[in-house]
Amino acid sequence: MKVTIFGTGYVGLVTGACLAEMGNHVVCVDIDAGKVDRLARGEIPIYEPGLEPIVKRNHADGQIDFTTDAAAGIAHGDIVFIAVGTPPDEDGSADLKYVLGVAGTIGQHLERHAVVVNKSTVPVGTADRVREAIAAELAARGVGVEFDVVSNPEFLKEGDAVEDCLRPDRIVIGSSSARAVALLRKLYAPFNRNHERIVVMDERSAELTKYAANAMLATKISFMNEIANIAERVGADVEQVRQGIGADPRIGYHFIYPGAGYGGSCFPKDVQALERTARGAGYEARLLGAVEAVNRDQKTKLFELIARHFNGDLRGRTIALWGLAFKPNTDDMREASSRRLMEALWAVGANVQAFDPEARGETRRIYGERADLVLCEHAWDALQGADALAIVTEWKAFRSPDFARIRAVLKTPAIFDGRNLYDPATVEEAGLAYYGIGRGRSL
Numbered sequence: 001m002k003v004t005i006f007g008t009g010y011v012g013l014v015t016g017a018c019l020a021e022m023g024n025h026v027v028c029v030d031i032d033a034g035k036v037d038r039l040a041r042g043e044i045p046i047y048e049p050g051l052e053p054i055v056k057r058n059h060a061d062g063q064i065d066f067t068t069d070a071a072a073g074i075a076h077g078d079i080v081f082i083a084v085g086t087p088p089d090e091d092g093s094a095d096l097k098y099v100l101g102v103a104g105t106i107g108q109h110l111e112r113h114a115v116v117v118n119k120s121t122v123p124v125g126t127a128d129r130v131r132e133a134i135a136a137e138l139a140a141r142g143v144g145v146e147f148d149v150v151s152n153p154e155f156l157k158e159g160d161a162v163e164d165c166l167r168p169d170r171i172v173i174g175s176s177s178a179r180a181v182a183l184l185r186k187l188y189a190p191f192n193r194n195h196e197r198i199v200v201m202d203e204r205s206a207e208l209t210k211y212a213a214n215a216m217l218a219t220k221i222s223f224m225n226e227i228a229n230i231a232e233r234v235g236a237d238v239e240q241v242r243q244g245i246g247a248d249p250r251i252g253y254h255f256i257y258p259g260a261g262y263g264g265s266c267f268p269k270d271v272q273a274l275e276r277t278a279r280g281a282g283y284e285a286r287l288l289g290a291v292e293a294v295n296r297d298q299k300t301k302l303f304e305l306i307a308r309h310f311n312g313d314l315r316g317r318t319i320a321l322w323g324l325a326f327k328p329n330t331d332d333m334r335e336a337s338s339r340r341l342m343e344a345l346w347a348v349g350a351n352v353q354a355f356d357p358e359a360r361g362e363t364r365r366i367y368g369e370r371a372d373l374v375l376c377e378h379a380w381d382a383l384q385g386a387d388a389l390a391i392v393t394e395w396k397a398f399r400s401p402d403f404a405r406i407r408a409v410l411k412t413p414a415i416f417d418g419r420n421l422y423d424p425a426t427v428e429e430a431g432l433a434y435y436g437i438g439r440g441r442s443l
């Protein structure tokens, strides 16, 4: 099938690559000419396992092309995806200017029937606004072309994006048009594998499904962080509690890891946006407000533990950070807990020596050169001359370090384990002070 995708960000690029991999002819359109050139040369702007070979191979085979030419893109696609960003605007609502901008462009160039598919995470009612924006441009041109608008939210996780896209657990198609549903069923048939994964519903339900999924996952995390905060005050170990509750299949083991707070481009933004949507509809989403508030506080947790350990005297101290990205297997620093920690440390005159397998470049891009930030090539380099070590991202490489060696290198041997990677007893036996999240020993 002929597919066009507007936006070569995370969602657009991964979707395009996976659809090309399934034999479709994909044209990716982006306004950023530099990015389009780089992609055409096989340079992938994000770190995402497995993405590069798929893009390179399909580009070499002519299955995927990159262009800034919107008109050519629209002429190509029987199905036109909108996968551009929806950044939060000042009040936390999703800003639809890019989505509606693409919709307008589609209306300006559409010459024949197309199914326009919204993949960006957009507030409920956006499909209607996209439809209106396209129709307004068609009317202005005096053209009577038919089109359908579908909401088809994306559920991929960064770091697992290719896998999630090639092997989705469900495919939500929000549309009231039988013609559009039939076309998308055909497009997604190869992704069904051993059983039907397509769930068809109306546009608004599909839009809300996306927010509900992310809000539910964020709620699980904030809930566990709250339990962790209770645990450390009553002398319990949240890790034992986690295993105790996860065994109940109604709760499950997934997404109940307490830690230094959730980050990324999705949860913080989507929880806020859903809250605003609810408010706009005359409902105060109290639970969502609490999920957000707990997370905001949780992001300062590591700093509080460090400050308490050093009796508030952090000026001139050096803290080593293992992990900068908001989670492992990505270089994404958006809303990363490491940022809150570094900024808090700098604010009191402490220095940071950090290592992350992928996010050093992104960190440098955000913070620039500064005397109180050293980005290290190797995990062990970050410990040289440092007072203590904070674990901020749970990269596999950090899971079983040589604690005796850490003890020997650190000046004031202490580990602040923001992801509860280690067994407190093992760390303490090695002669280090151990602080985790909600482990009964943190206060």
Ligand code: UGA
Residues within 6 Å of the ligand: 121, 154, 155, 156, 157, 158, 159, 214, 217, 221, 254, 255, 256, 257, 258, 259, 260, 261, 262, 263, 264, 265, 266, 267, 326, 327
């Ligand atoms: C999230 C959702 O998991 C995807 O299903 C969704 O498609 C995506 O948002 C999106 O809307 O595009 P992502 O932001 O890539 O995916 O990352 P997650 O793996 O969900 O992690 C989010 C944050 O939660 C990370 O900071 C992670 O460290 C934290 N987390 C996760 C916890 O603190 N505890 C957990 O138990 C799980």
